[in-house]
Amino acid sequence: MTAHPKQAPAAGALCAFAALHHAEEPLLLPNAWDCASARALAGQGFRAIGTTSLGVAAAAGLPDGAAATRAETLRLALALGSEPWLLSVDAEGGFSEDPDEVAGFARELYALGVVGINLEDGLGPADRHAAKIAAVKEAAPGLFVNARTDTHWLGDGDSVDTFARLDAYQQAGADGVFVPGLTDLRQITALVRHAHAPLNVLYSPDGPSVTHLADAGVRRISLGSLLYRRALGAVLEAVAEIRAGRAPVGLTPTYQEVARQVAP
Template structure:
């Protein structure tokens, strides 16, 4: 398949009620392992990719290493690959467009794009994030690939007290509408685990809704019943791999 065909195929995998389950990987080897196991698409996780290279999350991994890594993944597997691009390593629309183009040149057909201020506090204003999404969409159009822009809102991730998540819903729904109009392909709501609130967002959305599988989250079937179209596993596959590595090491080297 061409890159454009992979992008189309990837978008079609997002079906409300029959979610695409993405077990986030961190390098070409882990990508190949999942494809060999039957994964129809591959998604990186920024935390895992950074940690695997000795960096912390939050765009501390140099952009050139991130691009090298996604390039190797795309060259290793013949399925759609989406990049967890955090804030696209840029603040202004011009930088966003430049870096999104670079990611597509490496072979990516999708990105996760956060609205939090990387390295700062709070979120980009809705108006600013709209301009950033529009820049990413314009770059994709110019490149000739219908990039799947998974617009992530960090409203819920920034609020550790889940009892207050209901109060964030008006902002979340407003951003959903604004990001959709700006050209987003999907809406990612990490840290929201309340089934009623997830269901409300799915009902309001005209684009696929992505949920992060984490402690306290409904099951895959429950999320499907709510209308979720995509489920991500974030850093947990990598963390479990490390735990298993340490356990095996201790077992095999113990006296």
């Protein structure tokens, strides 16, 4: 799928998104997987919304983290990039190992109005990921690059490796750094002190609260696939209640409300 320039984000929008990482309160970033979920979240007052690669992939019946959803990710950006709120896109590893191809994809996102991109290293070579980051910053200098390392997500959580990777990604031009899977407040605080770019962590219901993360100096808290998985959980809970002869409980938007999210 090839995107044609639609509406590159205004300089004010780019600055506004970057500024959210330096505000008094950390940026709480909910992650959507389609138009309805994104617009529903925007309706709750969130100034910025991210996408979740798992949600986008699962909704399309494709594997996550396998570079299989480039077209679906671009299609969602095409639908949402011109919305009045700020959109950051989870692009896995950029859907290619070629830095130039990753840069081309980032340029397409930028042309659609996207203000941020999340790029994960998947615990591959740090120099290759750094090359992708540098290529993206050259192709779309205003795009906020959130560089993710999977040392705690896929690896053994080695702090030396984590520090080294974050150093390499910041030197390559990353605007923010992301370490999902990290829930120990002492380690989080150490990373905040080490990194000169805003630190992003993944919220976990079993981990520190938003308040504790803020007190530790975290500047961005992503919800990742949590909302998508909770939505699936609500489906299973509702059908179990109905099967048992009971009315399902919980928040249920009306048909009209959902229809307006898609075609306001």
